[in-house]
Amino acid sequence: MAQLSPLLKQATPVVVDHGEGVYLYDTEGNRNLDFTAGIGVTSTGHCHPRVVAAAQEQVGKLIHGQYTTVMHKPLLELTERLGEVLPSGLDSLFFANSGSEAVEASLRLARQATGRPNVIVFHGGFHGRTVATASMTTSGTRFSAGISPLMAGVHVAPFPNAFRYGWDVKTATDFALQELDYLFATVSAANETAAFVIEPVLGEGGYVPGNTEFFAGLRQRADEHGILLIIDEVQTGFGRTGKFWGHDHFDVRPDVVVIAKGLASGFPLSGIAASKELMSKAWPGSQGGTYGGNAVSCAAAAATLSVIQDEGLVENAAERGRQLLDGARLVADKTPAIGDVRGLGLLVGSEFTTAEGKADSATAAAVQKAAAARGLLLLTCGAHMNVVRMIPPLVVTAEQIDEALAIWADAVASVTG
Ligand code: PMP
Numbered sequence: 001m002a003q004l005s006p007l008l009k010q011a012t013p014v015v016v017d018h019g020e021g022v023y024l025y026d027t028e029g030n031r032n033l034d035f036t037a038g039i040g041v042t043s044t045g046h047c048h049p050r051v052v053a054a055a056q057e058q059v060g061k062l063i064h065g066q067y068t069t070v071m072h073k074p075l076l077e078l079t080e081r082l083g084e085v086l087p088s089g090l091d092s093l094f095f096a097n098s099g100s101e102a103v104e105a106s107l108r109l110a111r112q113a114t115g116r117p118n119v120i121v122f123h124g125g126f127h128g129r130t131v132a133t134a135s136m137t138t139s140g141t142r143f144s145a146g147i148s149p150l151m152a153g154v155h156v157a158p159f160p161n162a163f164r165y166g167w168d169v170k171t172a173t174d175f176a177l178q179e180l181d182y183l184f185a186t187v188s189a190a191n192e193t194a195a196f197v198i199e200p201v202l203g204e205g206g207y208v209p210g211n212t213e214f215f216a217g218l219r220q221r222a223d224e225h226g227i228l229l230i231i232d233e234v235q236t237g238f239g240r241t242g243k244f245w246g247h248d249h250f251d252v253r254p255d256v257v258v259i260a261k262g263l264a265s266g267f268p269l270s271g272i273a274a275s276k277e278l279m280s281k282a283w284p285g286s287q288g289g290t291y292g293g294n295a296v297s298c299a300a301a302a303a304t305l306s307v308i309q310d311e312g313l314v315e316n317a318a319e320r321g322r323q324l325l326d327g328a329r330l331v332a333d334k335t336p337a338i339g340d341v342r343g344l345g346l347l348v349g350s351e352f353t354t355a356e357g358k359a360d361s362a363t364a365a366a367v368q369k370a371a372a373a374r375g376l377l378l379l380t381c382g383a384h385m386n387v388v389r390m391i392p393p394l395v396v397t398a399e400q401i402d403e404a405l406a407i408w409a410d411a412v413a414s415v416t417g
Helices: 049-059 071-081 099-116 131-135 171-185 214-226 246-250 296-310 313-333 359-373 398-416
Strands: 017-020 024-025 031-034 092-096 119-122 152-159 192-197 228-233 256-259 270-274 336-342 348-352 380-381 387-390
Touching: 031 398, 049 296, 071 092, 071 228, 071 296, 092 099, 099 119, 099 131, 099 192, 099 228, 099 256, 099 270, 152 192, 171 214, 192 214, 214 228, 214 246, 296 313, 313 336, 313 348, 313 398, 348 359, 359 380, 359 387, 359 398
Parallel strands: 119 152, 119 192, 192 228, 228 256
Antiparallel strands: 017 024, 024 031, 092 270, 256 270, 336 348, 348 387, 380 387
16 A cells, blocks of 8 residues: 655645635544645635635646646636736746746846846745755755755855844844855855745744845845846735735835735635846746646636635734734743744744753744644754744734634643643
8 A cells, every 4th residue: 555755854744625714624523723824826716706716717628737738717817916916026927836936937047138147045934845955045955855856056045034143133234145155255256146936924934024124125236246146036926914924014126026825715826026127137948837827826816816816815924923923922921931923914923942042942832832732833944953933824813813822832842730
């Protein structure tokens, strides 16, 4: 009898029968509050009726259009719809299937467009699991250990991670920008650097938001040296942070945005957006793929965009995000085990630390397990896996946030006493 490979690691023992909205119903008949949203994917909730209807209708018309052979209506329609929400000037789109593929597409574009070899990423960033994107991932060695040689030309600069340094945000930001300049002087000359690749909020790296001054510093250096600013919005896009794009919080203009996850409510779809001028610097046919821009995924994405707009999900993420952050801070106030609570919108992380201020992954894992046993599904993140993150669907209600916070408080108390 065949079995799933042991190389796959599962955060909870749950086997799902079906999902509806914010809940996952398991095969034992339990109802679980899903505060993982499939790692930030099911923003419209599980099986939103409008997404289901759009996908079902499309399945009966065309499943696989194959965009390097023929063009199809759902892809053209989605491209037009995305034009309404993309940052101004980023009106040229290329589609792929996963976040990793799209990050890699942005890297290929940046190297081809600039003719430069290097890319600078920021410490704690996660950009994927393919060998190239694992090379760009510094949120934990677990993503790159044992697969070397990694891709050459990747250099790492500090992210303004104030809590980790034990500094205020201004000091951490000044330090990060100063080190970036030092990197130009010592490791990757600015004129050999094709791009900065950065998340607005470190996701897998522990839910650490960037800030306006830091992004202004990156933009200024990008302009001065002809470096492209690639913003990886895979986890932060489509309303997740309480604004449409994560980088909207920091008033910065990207040259490329990378999109996936919340784009299509769970159907595999990703992409990059840039100006037509930039995209034209890569030659036609330099990127493609068998499945990219799948017709059913595109139809689901168009319906997802309509739901985000019609149900005010960006505003809901902002309001419910505040409620969740405030509630998580109240829980942290009652225990010394949680050293920091932070986030933007419906991306909220609680960082577990020991009395000496060291990362406490054992307590984080125990609390995550205790929450799952009480019907609240959560994930961990951070270099040491000591941050428990809450990332519910954007359709979550005030009552469901309260329900989750009550379980959270109970789970934390059960482990930390
Ligand atoms: N970039 C970011 C910011 C992500 O959070 C992820 C996935 N967690 C990826 C890229 C990779 O996406 P995928 O798993 O779809 O390849």
